[in-house]
Amino acid sequence: MLPVSDTPPVYSKPKTPDILDRKHSYLTAVKPYLSLHHRRTWFFLAVLLLQLLLLLSAPSLPFSLSAATPRPSPALDNLIPDNPTSTHLAGDTILDSPASCPYGKVYVYDLPPQFNTEIVKNCGGINPWSSRCDALSNTGFGKSAAAAISGTVPANLSGAWFWTDQFSLEVIYHNRMLNYRCRTAAPESAAAFYIPFYVGLAIERSLFTKNSTTAERDRHCKMMLDWVGDQPRFKKSNGWDHFITLGRISWDFRRSRDGDWGSACIYMPAMRNITRLLIEKNPWDYFDVAVPYPTGFHPGSVADVAAWQDFVRRRDRRTLFSFAGATRGFIKNDFRGILLNQCYSEPGSCRVVDCGGSKCANGSSAILEAFLDSDFCLQPRGDSFTRRSIFDCMLAGSVPVFFWHRTAYLQYEWFLPGEPGSYSVFIDRNEVKNGTSIIGVLNKISKKKVKKMREKVIEYIPKFVYANNNRGLEGMDDAFDVAVEGFLRRVKEQEGGYKWK
Ligand SMILES: *[C@@H]1O[C@H](CO)[C@@H](O)[C@H](O)[C@H]1NC(C)=O
Numbered sequence: 001m002l003p004v005s006d007t008p009p010v011y012s013k014p015k016t017p018d019i020l021d022r023k024h025s026y027l028t029a030v031k032p033y034l035s036l037h038h039r040r041t042w043f044f045l046a047v048l049l050l051q052l053l054l055l056l057s058a059p060s061l062p063f064s065l066s067a068a069t070p071r072p073s074p075a076l077d078n079l080i081p082d083n084p085t086s087t088h089l090a091g092d093t094i095l096d097s098p099a100s101c102p103y104g105k106v107y108v109y110d111l112p113p114q115f116n117t118e119i120v121k122n123c124g125g126i127n128p129w130s131s132r133c134d135a136l137s138n139t140g141f142g143k144s145a146a147a148a149i150s151g152t153v154p155a156n157l158s159g160a161w162f163w164t165d166q167f168s169l170e171v172i173y174h175n176r177m178l179n180y181r182c183r184t185a186a187p188e189s190a191a192a193f194y195i196p197f198y199v200g201l202a203i204e205r206s207l208f209t210k211n212s213t214t215a216e217r218d219r220h221c222k223m224m225l226d227w228v229g230d231q232p233r234f235k236k237s238n239g240w241d242h243f244i245t246l247g248r249i250s251w252d253f254r255r256s257r258d259g260d261w262g263s264a265c266i267y268m269p270a271m272r273n274i275t276r277l278l279i280e281k282n283p284w285d286y287f288d289v290a291v292p293y294p295t296g297f298h299p300g301s302v303a304d305v306a307a308w309q310d311f312v313r314r315r316d317r318r319t320l321f322s323f324a325g326a327t328r329g330f331i332k333n334d335f336r337g338i339l340l341n342q343c344y345s346e347p348g349s350c351r352v353v354d355c356g357g358s359k360c361a362n363g364s365s366a367i368l369e370a371f372l373d374s375d376f377c378l379q380p381r382g383d384s385f386t387r388r389s390i391f392d393c394m395l396a397g398s399v400p401v402f403f404w405h406r407t408a409y410l411q412y413e414w415f416l417p418g419e420p421g422s423y424s425v426f427i428d429r430n431e432v433k434n435g436t437s438i439i440g441v442l443n444k445i446s447k448k449k450v451k452k453m454r455e456k457v458i459e460y461i462p463k464f465v466y467a468n469n470n471r472g473l474e475g476m477d478d479a480f481d482v483a484v485e486g487f488l489r490r491v492k493e494q495e496g497g498y499k500w501k
C-alpha cells in the first residue's frame, strides 16, 4: 500500500544515480536489518526462517498460485466471435454500442505462459531477497490492507485498500486487458495489439544479483521479441500498433554498455516501434508512455471514488507541508537532506515521516495520515526522477511540490492537468540550494489558491487510480482506461504508422 519510496542510501552509492534502483520496497525493508549488528539481525533471520518454513510447508497458501494469476474472463473467452466482423461481444449490453470504442479494439496476444503466468507462479524466485507472492496476489493488488487502514479512512472504504507494490503494473494491466470492454478476439478487427509479457518481473532477479550476466538480463526480452516478431500482424506494421506494459522505470531497460545497469530490452531493434507503458519514461522517446504508479487505493465503483474525494476534501489539514522518505544516511548536499533540514527546523509547519528502515513497510498508515493532514507534500527526485509518493500524496488531496520538471510534468501528461500551476507548486532546486525557504514560498500562497489547487488534485484522482473492477469504474475513466484509450487514439492519429523523422 504505502511502501517506502526511497531506500536509505547506506549501501553502494551508485555512480549513475538515475539508474541504480533503490526504490525496491523489499530492499528497503531488509537492508537495515542486515547492516545493523545487534538484536534486530537475529529478529530478521528468525522472520526469514519462518517465512521459508511457511512457504515450504504450505503450497496452497492463499497468496500462492491461483490468486496470483490474472483471471481470464470466462465470459469473454467464450465470446470469441465466429464471425470476426462482429462489432460487439454478444450478451453484454454495455458493449453493444459501437460508440463505446471510438478508437477501435485491442487484441491480446496469447503468449506462452513462461512469459507471464509462470513468472507469477514462481513468485518466490522473482526477487533475490524475499518472496513477491503476497505482492502479486489479488491480480497484482496484493493482500487486503483493510484492517491496517481502518482507523484512518471511512469504514466503507477500507475494503478498497491493498498492500499494492509499486512494481505490479504488468499483472494489473494484463488482468484488466483480458476483461477490457474494447478487447477483441479477432486480430483482423483489432486496431492495436497488447503483448502481455511481464518483463519487469522477469528481469528483477538478475537486476539485483551482482554476478548476473548481461545475457541473463536480456534473455527473456529476446525470446519475447523472437516470438512476437513471427506474428503476421507485427510483420505487417513493424510493431507500431503494438504495446506492452513494463512495470519498472525506463532506465532499467536501457543498458547501452556491457558493464552498466539493467537490461537492454528497449534498445533491441524489434522493440523500436513498440509502445511501452511504464511508471517512468524517457521523455525524449515517443514510444515510452508514463502511466501512474499503482497506489494502495483501488475503488470498485464511481461511488467509492466520490466517497473518497469527499473524505479528502473535508479533511482538516493542520500541517502546511510534509516530507516522507528515508531520513538517515543522506550524503552531504544531497538535495533531500536540504529539504529534510528545512522540515526539521519548522516543526510546527512541516511533518517528517521517517521511512528509513522498515518504518513504512509494515502496514502503518503513517504516510497516508501525514498526507491527509498536510496542504502540501515535498516531492524531490530520488535516484530516478519519479516516485510513487507523488500519487500517494495527491490521492490524499495534498498538493505536490516539485523541484524537477521531469518528476511529473514531463511524465504523466495524459493523467494530470495540463497547467502545472493549477495543481502543484514548482520551486527550482537551485533556488533551494541557494537558500530559498520552502515555508516562505508556501506561506505566500493564499488559502483560497491552496483550496483551488487541492480541488484540482481531487478532480484528477480517478485518472490515477486502478479500479478494483474488471470492467473499470463503469462511468468514469481510471488510469487503465486513460492509458489504453490514449494509445488507441495515437494509433488512429498515426493512420498507418509512426512517421519517423
Ligand atoms: C552467482 O553467484 C551465486 C552465489 O553467489 C551462484 O550460485 C551463481 O551460480 C552465480 N552465477 C553466475 C552466473 O556466476
Ligand SMILES: *[C@@H]1O[C@H](CO)[C@@H](O)[C@H](O)[C@H]1NC(C)=O
Pocket: 237, 238, 239, 240, 269, 270, 271, 272, 273, 497, 498, 500
Ligand atoms: C520501425 O518503423 C519504421 C517505420 O515504419 C520502419 O522503417 C522500421 O523498419 C521499423 N523498425 C523495426 C525494427 O521494425
Ligand SMILES: *[C@@H]1O[C@H](CO)[C@@H](O)[C@H](O)[C@H]1NC(C)=O
Pocket: 154, 156, 157, 303, 304, 307
Ligand atoms: C459510505 O458511508 C457514507 C456515510 O457513512 C456514505 O455517505 C457513502 O455514500 C458511503 N459510500 C459508499 C461507497 O458506500
Ligand SMILES: *[C@@H]1O[C@H](CO)[C@@H](O)[C@H](O)[C@H]1NC(C)=O
Pocket: 358, 359, 362, 363, 364
Ligand atoms: C509499524 O512500525 C511502527 C514503527 O516501527 C510501529 O510503531 C507500529 O506499531 C507498527 N505497526 C504494526 C501494525 O506492526
Ligand SMILES: *[C@@H]1O[C@H](CO)[C@@H](O)[C@H](O)[C@H]1NC(C)=O
Pocket: 428, 430, 431, 434
Ligand atoms: C544561486 O546563486 C548563485 C551564486 O550566487 C547564482 O549564480 C545563481 O544564479 C543562483 N541560482 C538561482 C537559481 O537563484
